[in-house]
Amino acid sequence: MALRIVVCIKQVPDTTEVRMDPVKGTLIREGVVSIVNPFDSYAVEEGVRLKEKHGGTCTVVTMGPPQAEQALRDCISVGADEAYLVSDRAFAGSDTWATSLTLAAAIRKIGFDLIICGKQAIDGDTAQVGPGIAVHLDLPQATYARKIREVGEKSMIIERLLEEGVETMEMPLPGLITVVKEINEPRLPSLKGKMRAKKYELKKLTAADLDLQPGKLGLDGSPTRVMKIFAPPPRAGGEVFKGEADQCADKLVAVLAKNGVV
Amino acid sequence: MPKLKIISDKCGGCGQCVDACPYDGIEIAGTLAKFKDSCNWCGTCKDACPFEAIVVEEDKAPAAAGLDAYKGVWVFGEQRDGHIQRVVLELVGEGRKLADARKEPLCVLVLGDKMEGACKKLLADYPVDKVYYVEAPELAVFEAEVYGKICADLIRAKKPEIMLAGATCAGRSFLSRVAVEVHTGLTADCTGLAINPEGLLMQTRPAFGGNIMATILCPNHRPQMSTVRPRVMKPPAAGTGRGGTLEKVAPDKARLLSRSKILDFAAEIEETVNIAEADIIVSGGRGLGGPENFKLVEDLAKALGGAVGSSRAAVDAGWKPYSHQVGQTGKTVCPKLYVACGISGAVQHLVGMQSSDTIVAINRDPDAPIFKVATYGIVGDLKEVLPILTRKILERKGK
Numbered sequence: 001m002a003l004r005i006v007v008c009i010k011q012v013p014d015t016t017e018v019r020m021d022p023v024k025g026t027l028i029r030e031g032v033v034s035i036v037n038p039f040d041s042y043a044v045e046e047g048v049r050l051k052e053k054h055g056g057t058c059t060v061v062t063m064g065p066p067q068a069e070q071a072l073r074d075c076i077s078v079g080a081d082e083a084y085l086v087s088d089r090a091f092a093g094s095d096t097w098a099t100s101l102t103l104a105a106a107i108r109k110i111g112f113d114l115i116i117c118g119k120q121a122i123d124g125d126t127a128q129v130g131p132g133i134a135v136h137l138d139l140p141q142a143t144y145a146r147k148i149r150e151v152g153e154k155s156m157i158i159e160r161l162l163e164e165g166v167e168t169m170e171m172p173l174p175g176l177i178t179v180v181k182e183i184n185e186p187r188l189p190s191l192k193g194k195m196r197a198k199k200y201e202l203k204k205l206t207a208a209d210l211d212l213q214p215g216k217l218g219l220d221g222s223p224t225r226v227m228k229i230f231a232p233p234p235r236a237g238g239e240v241f242k243g244e245a246d247q248c249a250d251k252l253v254a255v256l257a258k259n260g261v262v
Numbered sequence: 263m264p265k266l267k268i269i270s271d272k273c274g275g276c277g278q279c280v281d282a283c284p285y286d287g288i289e290i291a292g293t294l295a296k297f298k299d300s301c302n303w304c305g306t307c308k309d310a311c312p313f314e315a316i317v318v319e320e321d322k323a324p325a326a327a328g329l330d331a332y333k334g335v336w337v338f339g340e341q342r343d344g345h346i347q348r349v350v351l352e353l354v355g356e357g358r359k360l361a362d363a364r365k366e367p368l369c370v371l372v373l374g375d376k377m378e379g380a381c382k383k384l385l386a387d388y389p390v391d392k393v394y395y396v397e398a399p400e401l402a403v404f405e406a407e408v409y410g411k412i413c414a415d416l417i418r419a420k421k422p423e424i425m426l427a428g429a430t431c432a433g434r435s436f437l438s439r440v441a442v443e444v445h446t447g448l449t450a451d452c453t454g455l456a457i458n459p460e461g462l463l464m465q466t467r468p469a470f471g472g473n474i475m476a477t478i479l480c481p482n483h484r485p486q487m488s489t490v491r492p493r494v495m496k497p498p499a500a501g502t503g504r505g506g507t508l509e510k511v512a513p514d515k516a517r518l519l520s521r522s523k524i525l526d527f528a529a530e531i532e533e534t535v536n537i538a539e540a541d542i543i544v545s546g547g548r549g550l551g552g553p554e555n556f557k558l559v560e561d562l563a564k565a566l567g568g569a570v571g572s573s574r575a576a577v578d579a580g581w582k583p584y585s586h587q588v589g590q591t592g593k594t595v596c597p598k599l600y601v602a603c604g605i606s607g608a609v610q611h612l613v614g615m616q617s618s619d620t621i622v623a624i625n626r627d628p629d630a631p632i633f634k635v636a637t638y639g640i641v642g643d644l645k646e647v648l649p650i651l652t653r654k655i656l657e658r659k660g661k
């Protein structure tokens with residue numbers, strides 16, 4: 001069966017580089033590059049593999065500012081067929097409620113059998129957008145997918161990685177899954193892929209294309225408000241023991257015991 | 263945060279707002295600051311501006327009506343195999359404080375089967391005013407769609423002001439569905455909760471891999487909902503029950519139907535795997551040199567009564583399954599004690615464990631970045647240090 005697969009991707013700052021100046025309280029952005037959210041590259045790879053195996057299409061979609069175009073091209077270069085940039089000033093300030101509403105409207109327009117998201121985005125770290133899309137489109141979901149075991153006409157069998165083990169679930173199609181890293185190893189872009197990515201003409205959707213009420217978009221449609229952002233308290237400097245292993249171990253155990261840690 | 267406006271008379275074009283912006287959302291065009299498409303209205307620039315040239319535009323959204331009808335604090339009583347999870351008690355501890363600050367009751371919502379005894383025990387032992395218990399065979403095992411529908415129905419019927427759940431796989435999977443269904447905000451993975459002077463819930467959480475903290479409000483929608491990171495809040499002492507009541511709620515049968523079917527659950531055989539909820543974690547990295555040396559890490563974990571974690575390098579090398587991976591593409595953990603053995607401390611690993619209470623690093627390289635976040639460190643060879651440490655811990659416990 002040919003699957004229409006839609007993969008949601010987000011362009012994120014490489015968060016390992018994002019820091020706050022604890023004195024000035026401002027963000028240090030110097031040298032921070034934008035990347036495809038790591039969990040989303042597993043989602044794209046899975047979408048491309050499913051399409052290669054079962055036939056169909058793999059379409060990537062992102063909601064973001066115009067510069068998110070690069071992230072979409074990166075996905076084309078690793079095998080996605082089509083890419084949609086959902087972009088409009090009206091979307092600015094979206095929380096996960098408004099983001100999932102907007103993406104759901106775009107995906108409805110694109111058409112789908114299976115939606116794949118990353119487990120979470122490494123900047124917002126909420127893991128809420130995938131399930132949110134599922135509700136807006138009235139779909140079943142399987143979060144934390146680590147393996148797709150079978151794809152049938154009407155359903156698929158998915159292994160989910162939970163705290164204490166692995167759950168196997170049969171989810172009917174259409175449906176939505178979010179994936180963890182274990183699911184695959186993303187390929188590198190091929191030369192042909194890179195060429196296609198360069199020339200590919202992105203498809204664009206704006207608020208007007210999506211038939212949504214203005215009050216439900218962006219900041220106005222977002223129940224949550226970021227009140228303030230601040231640097232986490234710095235960690236106190238550590239005590240390092242060197243020398244004879246036996247003595248070091250004694251000192252460590254003593255200090256841990258003194259502080260009630262062991 | 264309402265939208266922002268730049269007062270051109272005041273703007274000095276100094277660019278401090280540009281430096282402050284987390285989204286690359288403002289630029290200096292000519293001599294004046296100007297918002298770009300990527301602006302997210304977060305307001306960081308407003309605080310950074312030395313000229314007070316960035317001001318808040320009046321929030322046009324009318325204060326929503328009917329918010330006063332929402333009362334009380336609810337905690338989602340997550341259960342596995344009929345056992346109430348520890349994170350629920352942590353939330354009862356925290357929820358009690360919030361409920362007292364609001365002078366409202368604290369309720370726990372339990373969805374399950376044959377759990378009346380467990381609900382009564384919760385009421386007897388802990389400071390909970392009421393347990394809402396929804397009983398059905400279909401609720402014995404967690405499934406996001408069904409749990410989401412039942413929980414949304416109850417919220418509509420009973421109107422709690424605040425709803426908390428553990429930021430576990432289950433909590434995160436279903437509360438995000440509930441938030442969309444009942445049309446309210448949800449703040450993810452909170453590590454701090456408090457009531458502000460206006461009576462709103464201030465939800466503080468790490469973002470950007472813990473490099474930044476954000477405080478989030480949900481001013482015009484109810485309930486105000488958060489998932490809360492396990493192991494951060496303190497459970498109340500047992501024996502603090504206050505004679506709370508049990509209310510059994512009959513579910514709407516039609517809402518118990520799930521489109522998905524759970525076929526099987528395979529528990530990971532090692533008891534050492536649930537790193538997300540462990541008090542103590544001992545992790546191994548590439549510095550172990552090979553899979554055989556993970557035994558040393560496991561022995562120490564066992565001696566300490568902790569779980570075993572791993573860096574990405576050790577997972578990619580096939581020494582440990584992915585479920586043990588700590589870090590950006592693995593799990594975020596915050597145990598009381600995190601022992602990093604042979605882990606260099608790449609930022610991608612640090613973002614997954616830097617909020618642990620106490621961090622111990624054992625590494626041969628005194629310049630390894632892990633020592634920068636470590637509370638204590640030992641510079642030495644793992645193969646030598648770990649067995650000695652394990653022995654001394656066991657000796658101490660034997661006493």
Ligand SMILES: Cc1cc2nc3c(=O)[nH]c(=O)nc-3n(C[C@H](O)[C@H](O)[C@H](O)COP(=O)(O)OP(=O)(O)OC[C@H]3O[C@@H](n4cnc5c(N)ncnc54)[C@H](O)[C@@H]3O)c2cc1C
Pocket residue numbers: 007008009010037039040043061062063064094095096097099103116117118119120121122123124125126127128129130224226229447448449450467469470474475476478
């Ligand atoms: C500091 C800070 C804290 C925040 N905290 C909260 C909060 O607690 N609650 C809240 O509601 N909002 C919060 N937000 C807003 C939230 O980050 C944005 O709404 C964001 O657009 C989506 O959420 P996420 O990044 O957490 O995505 P996640 O839900 O973590 O992403 C899961 C998956 O959804 C897909 N996805 C996510 N965003 C997009 C997109 N724009 N385009 C395409 N696919 C996408 C991807 O597949 C991704 O892997 C916060 C923002 C900041 C800056």
